[in-house]
Amino acid sequence: MQQTLSIIKPDAVKKGVIGKIIDRFESNGLRIAAAKKLQLSQAEAGKFYEVHKERPFYGELVEFMTSGPVVVMVLEGENAVAKNRDLMGATDPKKAEKGTIRADFAESIDANAVHGSDSLENAAIEIAFFFAKKEIC
Ligand code: ATP
Ligand code: MG
Numbered sequence: 001m002q003q004t005l006s007i008i009k010p011d012a013v014k015k016g017v018i019g020k021i022i023d024r025f026e027s028n029g030l031r032i033a034a035a036k037k038l039q040l041s042q043a044e045a046g047k048f049y050e051v052h053k054e055r056p057f058y059g060e061l062v063e064f065m066t067s068g069p070v071v072v073m074v075l076e077g078e079n080a081v082a083k084n085r086d087l088m089g090a091t092d093p094k095k096a097e098k099g100t101i102r103a104d105f106a107e108s109i110d111a112n113a114v115h116g117s118d119s120l121e122n123a124a125i126e127i128a129f130f131f132a133k134k135e136i137c
Contacts, residue, residue, distance in 0.1 A: 034131050048129060089101060
């Protein structure tokens with residue numbers, strides 16, 4: 001059993017596809033162990049994506065992630081980290097496989113509908129960034 005962090009990004013929240021995206025997780029063996037809707041501050045988004053600080057798109061990424069509310073979730077299930085990444089599809093929705101969340105709900109490489117932890121180690125760090133232990137059931 002693993003836990004991973006998922007974020008439904010501002011583009012997908014604005015489009016009204018929160019339920020459709022959650023259905024992808026629940027229909028594929030990932031349980032919602034925690035969930036909340038919030039709007040990230042510039043400081044929070046900057047810290048969350050700190051690994052990309054030196055990348056040319058960092059400023060736009062922080063701008064985009066703070067542009068509207070997001071839904072943050074802990075997904076739990078067998079092989080949850082990799083399973084979530086498979087369900088998400090490639091970072092660039094144009095390259096994402098058919099039937100993935102990004103292929104179906106994302107517009108561009110910056111507005112790409114969802115975030116998912118990329119390793120078990122980062123999942124633990126990202127979950128702790130958003131949730132207290134007692135908020136995860
Ligand atoms: P995420 O971390 O959001 O789950 P990812 O792991 O698929 O996405 P990363 O390489 O971690 O991709 O990049 C983080 C985010 O930065 C991407 O989701 C995307 O929105 C943005 N990004 C990545 N590469 C580019 C790029 N070349 N141009 C613009 N934005 C980019
Ligand atoms: Mg990433």
